[in-house]
Amino acid sequence: MSLLIERAGALASLQDGGRMGVRHLGVTQGGPVDWVSHNWANWLLGNPVQAATVEITLGNFSLRAQTDTCLAICGADLGAALDDEAIAPGRSFEVRKGQLLTFTHPKRGVRAYLAAPGGFQATPVLGSCATVRREQLGGLTGDGQALTEGNRLHWLGGASATPRELPAQTVTPLSSPSLAVVLGAQFGDFSGQSLFDAFNSDWTVDQRADRMGVRLRGPVLQSARSSMISEGVPLGAIQVPADGQPIILLNDRQTIGGYPRLGALTPAAVAQLAQCLPGTSLRLKPIALEAAQRAHRELLAQWR
Amino acid sequence: MKPRIEVVGVDSLLLRLFDQIDEDNMPWMLAATQRVRDAFGTALTDLVPSYTTLLVHYDLTRLNDQQARQHLHQALEGLQPAAAESARQHDIPVWYDPSVGPELQALGERSGLGVAGVIEQHSAHIYQVFALGFAPGFAFLGLVDERLASPRLATPRKQVPAGSLGIADRQTAIYPLVSPGGWNLIGRSPVRLFDRELDGYSLWQPGDRVRFVPIERAEFVRLGGDDSPFEETTA
Numbered sequence: 001m002s003l004l005i006e007r008a009g010a011l012a013s014l015q016d017g018g019r020m021g022v023r024h025l026g027v028t029q030g031g032p033v034d035w036v037s038h039n040w041a042n043w044l045l046g047n048p049v050q051a052a053t054v055e056i057t058l059g060n061f062s063l064r065a066q067t068d069t070c071l072a073i074c075g076a077d078l079g080a081a082l083d084d085e086a087i088a089p090g091r092s093f094e095v096r097k098g099q100l101l102t103f104t105h106p107k108r109g110v111r112a113y114l115a116a117p118g119g120f121q122a123t124p125v126l127g128s129c130a131t132v133r134r135e136q137l138g139g140l141t142g143d144g145q146a147l148t149e150g151n152r153l154h155w156l157g158g159a160s161a162t163p164r165e166l167p168a169q170t171v172t173p174l175s176s177p178s179l180a181v182v183l184g185a186q187f188g189d190f191s192g193q194s195l196f197d198a199f200n201s202d203w204t205v206d207q208r209a210d211r212m213g214v215r216l217r218g219p220v221l222q223s224a225r226s227s228m229i230s231e232g233v234p235l236g237a238i239q240v241p242a243d244g245q246p247i248i249l250l251n252d253r254q255t256i257g258g259y260p261r262l263g264a265l266t267p268a269a270v271a272q273l274a275q276c277l278p279g280t281s282l283r284l285k286p287i288a289l290e291a292a293q294r295a296h297r298e299l300l301a302q303w304r
Numbered sequence: 305m306k307p308r309i310e311v312v313g314v315d316s317l318l319l320r321l322f323d324q325i326d327e328d329n330m331p332w333m334l335a336a337t338q339r340v341r342d343a344f345g346t347a348l349t350d351l352v353p354s355y356t357t358l359l360v361h362y363d364l365t366r367l368n369d370q371q372a373r374q375h376l377h378q379a380l381e382g383l384q385p386a387a388a389e390s391a392r393q394h395d396i397p398v399w400y401d402p403s404v405g406p407e408l409q410a411l412g413e414r415s416g417l418g419v420a421g422v423i424e425q426h427s428a429h430i431y432q433v434f435a436l437g438f439a440p441g442f443a444f445l446g447l448v449d450e451r452l453a454s455p456r457l458a459t460p461r462k463q464v465p466a467g468s469l470g471i472a473d474r475q476t477a478i479y480p481l482v483s484p485g486g487w488n489l490i491g492r493s494p495v496r497l498f499d500r501e502l503d504g505y506s507l508w509q510p511g512d513r514v515r516f517v518p519i520e521r522a523e524f525v526r527l528g529g530d531d532s533p534f535e536e537t538t539a
Contacts, residue, residue: 022353023350023361023505025498026443028437060320135440136481142500184311185318230437230444231326232352232359234313256354256437287367291312296364 001064002152003087003116009061009103012147013124013131014052014139015113017050022126029235030130031251033211033274034111035267036173037089039303041115043071043093048164049303051119052129054147056112063153065095070163072114076109076156076174076275088201090172092163109174109275118157129139132252134212155224167302177280179269180287181238185261186225190240194221198262198284203246205273205280211252214273220244223260230258236265238284246275266292268299305332307380309373315349315364319376322356327432327447329356331385333446334511338386339379347375353510355444361372386511391432393513396478397470398427399524400491403533405469407454407488415451422490425449426518431476433508441498445514448476463537467492467529469516471505494529508518 003014015038018031032038032055039049059078072092073080080087080103087093087101089112095101103112122129122140130138130147139145140153149154187195197219206215221244233239238247239259248265249257250273265273268286276282287295310318311375321336321471322329337353340360347366352359362372387437400423402408412419431445438444453474468479470487477484480497497507508514525531 022505023352023359024436024510025440025504026438027440027505029350032380101455125500134483137440144498182311182314184313184498229355229357230435231320231357232317234316234359234361236313254438255352256435263311264316266314289314291313293364293368296314 001069001156002218003063004066005061005063005147005149005151005153006100007060007062007102008146008148009056010057011057012061013055014120014147015055016051016052016119016128019126019128019132019137019252023232026255027126027137028135028252028255030128031134031252032074032113034113034131034173034271036299037111038113040090040166040172041074041113042071042168042276043303044074044120044164045070045115045117047117047119047157051156052122054114054120054153056103057110059103059105062100065097065099065101066152067097069095069117069155071095071101071114072163073112073114075112075172077107078109078112079104079107090166090170104275106126110277111274114159116153116155116254117189118155121154121156123215131190134252169295173268173271174275177276177282178285179272179282180266180292181263181269182266182289183286184221185237186228187262187263189224189247189260190262191222191224192275194219194223197221197293199286200300202281205276205278206245207278209278209281211250212274213247213249215255216246216248218299221246221262225260228258228260230256233257233261234264235267236270237261238264250274255289267296309376310388311369312359316359316361317376318538319358319360320356321358325355325446327436328432330381330432330511331388332383333358334386334390335383336379337510339383340376343375348354354437358493391511391513392508393515394508395515395517396493396495397492397519397523397527398493398516399521399529399531400426400520401521404465404531406534408490409450410488411454411471414416417451422452423518426451426476426490427518431514433507433510433512433514434475436506436508439479439481439483441508443477443497443508443514444474447474450474454488456486457488461536464489465492465530465534466535468496469493489534492524492529494527496525497535
């Protein structure tokens with residue numbers, strides 16, 4: 001009962017719900033950057049949404065089934081195919097022993113999530129098998145290594161998967177270039193012009209984008225504060241270093257930071273950003289805290 | 305202390321307790337950390353203490369903003385500083401040597417203390433763990449003697465060996481893992497700071513006290529240290 005990785009691509013790693021409750025030790029949360037698609041991939045097989053999936057970045061990834069099973073893909077369209085049959089993201093499918101599942105290149109989005117019955121198997125480190133290379137934690141071997149050719153992926157469920165289809169009108173994180181922001185932190189220290197610019201300009205996703213953070217290019221934002229005493233930073237935090245170009249902090253961010261922040265993306269907006277290729281144009285849109293909390297609860301309720 | 309509560313994310317509040325870095329804050333920070341843990345119980349997803357603040361990440365399916373704020377108020381009610389005895393103290397052996405601490409010589413000259421004087425000053429003080437961050441088990445310790453204060457390197461190094469002891473401004477720290485870094489390196493410690501063999505993974509926690517104990521090369525090697533000389537990587 002395994003899948004053998006034949007091509008490892010740019011970056012493919014095991015991710016689960018994330019490494020929670022240990023950030024006071026300097027350990028980051030990790031986990032799927034597009035957590036919404038990760039959850040749906042699990043949901044398609046009837047898995048707990050926290051179960052481990054493979055996060056495939058940009059494609060050039062293939063694996064061969066060593067047994068008959070059922071798999072699911074959600075998130076980016078990376079040109080997936082089972083032998084010669086194209087597999088669109090957002091569905092589960094049967095796989096026969098010996099068949100090759102390939103992901104070629106991004107047609108839409110950045111990251112695809114592959115789920116297997118019960119979730120992929122790895123020994124949790126600090127409560128999670130989320131792979132964080134910089135911290136040498138998680139993954140198949142527990143030491144933070146990305147997946148590589150020759151790795152064998154096993155899963156926890158037997159033939160017990162209960163495949164299902166995405167509910168009608170499911171909104172995937174691929175569809176919106178408008179990212180919701182909860183204002184907060186040091187946003188009052190930014191000039192009025194900068195606050196206007198932040199929410200009324202087009203921002204471009206920079207090449208410097210990874211699981212730690214994504215830089216945006218656009219108008220220069222100015223804060224009255226140049227540096228501050230480092231403090232804990234939440235997922236999606238929008239920090240603005242001295243050059244005035246925001247960096248949105250993602251799952252593998254450092255746990256504390258000392259740059260002024262405008263606030264933080266909502267979790268749903270983080271998932272959207274995770275699917276934006278460099279060069280993508282997007283807008284930031286403020287949202288009231290109460291509305292953001294309600295929307296997040298409704299999102300979570302879909303998987304209960 | 306004038307505590308303030310700030311929104312920092314959809315499910316995160318920041319409790320700001322102080323405005324300045326001060327060793328005298330730590331007993332209050334420790335007490336507040338414990339009280340917040342108790343007040344939130346299992347509705348707490350993560351808690352990140354730093355020098356003057358606590359980042360509180362709570363479970364939005366169990367609490368709303370109003371309830372989370374009430375928990376914070378409850379945690380602060382009648383807050384008393386933690387007893388000093390409750391802090392653990394660690395004696396950390398360090399091989400202070402220019403071959404593993406490329407800035408040691410220059411710091412000796414700039415401070416007028418000489419290499420021996422820098423070592424003496426650096427190991428004379430008992431430091432506090434103000435915060436963990438940057439990397440797993442990376443403890444921001446302070447405050448170092450003003451004469452040892454050194455600005456970060458203009459260009460951070462791509463690779464700093466595990467165990468390296470550094471100074472940045474009036475803070476000092478050991479790199480638990482090989483990583484990039486811009487601190488001024490003055491020595492190396494053989495102690496494992498973050499390891500799955502350690503109880504709780506991390507040797508230390510915020511509020512702990514730390515003293516550095518100078519050791520010779522032979523002792524450093526005996527304790528398992530890697531004595532290969534520091535080399536700048538050009539990549």
